[in-house]
Amino acid sequence: xxxxxxxxxxxxxxxxxxxxxxxxxxxxxxxxxxxxxxxxxxxxxxxxxxxxxxxxxxxxxxxxxxxxxxxxxxxxxxxxxxxxxxxxxxxxxxxxxxxxxxxxxxxxxxxxxxxxxxxxxxxxxxxxxxxxxxxxxxxxxxxxxxxxxxxx
Numbered sequence: 001x002x003x004x005x006x007x008x009x010x011x012x013x014x015x016x017x018x019x020x021x022x023x024x025x026x027x028x029x030x031x032x033x034x035x036x037x038x039x040x041x042x043x044x045x046x047x048x049x050x051x052x053x054x055x056x057x058x059x060x061x062x063x064x065x066x067x068x069x070x071x072x073x074x075x076x077x078x079x080x081x082x083x084x085x086x087x088x089x090x091x092x093x094x095x096x097x098x099x100x101x102x103x104x105x106x107x108x109x110x111x112x113x114x115x116x117x118x119x120x121x122x123x124x125x126x127x128x129x130x131x132x133x134x135x136x137x138x139x140x141x142x143x144x145x146x147x148x149x150x151x152x
Contacts (some may be wrong), residue, residue, distance in 0.1 A: 027109035028097045030063055030092050033106055034077030034133060039090075040113055042081070044121040058109040087127075091134035103135050104145060111149030 037058060041051040062071055084090065094103060110131065114124040132142045 008048055014059045015021070025097055028093050029102070030059075030065075030073060030079060030116075031080065032097075033062065033095045033109065034059055034073050035084070035090050035107060036087075036094075036106065037113055038074070038077050039084075040083050040088070040110055042126060043123045043127045047048055048117040050116040050118075051113055058112060059099040062105065062109065087130060087134055091131060094135045103137055104141060106135070107132060107137060107141060108147045111146050112152065115149055115152075 011021065032056075037055045041047050041055060055074070056070060059065060059073065065073065099107065107128070110128050114120050114128060125143060128146075132139075
């Protein structure tokens with residue numbers, strides 16, 4: 001699995017033009033965000049086309065990826081989610097590498113995906129709440145991002 005992930009980022013991020021620290025951070029941001037978004041659409045056991053589209057849109061706009069890069073990243077993130085035993089593996093990376101504004105954007109993206117099918121399932125709400133707590137955001141952040149996504 002790690003070889004596939006490493007290969008993806010070597011192919012799509014040129015280390016000659018990007019600082020290696022930045023590449024590593026970008027790698028973490030992309031894969032972690034993807035994995036959490038995928039975990040969200042799977043939590044209620046009903047993956048809708050609207051949710052899948054919302055995940056693609058969130059990742060495409062958040063990272064400026066081309067469709068092929070996006071497809072590969074989604075595939076890698078799905079494998080990571082399948083192998084994951086808890087959210088901690090992802091949220092610890094968020095805490096280590098994300099700034100406050102990046103955490104808020106991730107939370108907003110989670111809400112946008114949850115609202116994509118027109119229904120916030122209790123499992124989706126609970127997962128977002130748990131992620132919010134694990135990445136050390138306040139209840140106020142949880143509510144504000146939910147309301148912002150709901151209005152969009």
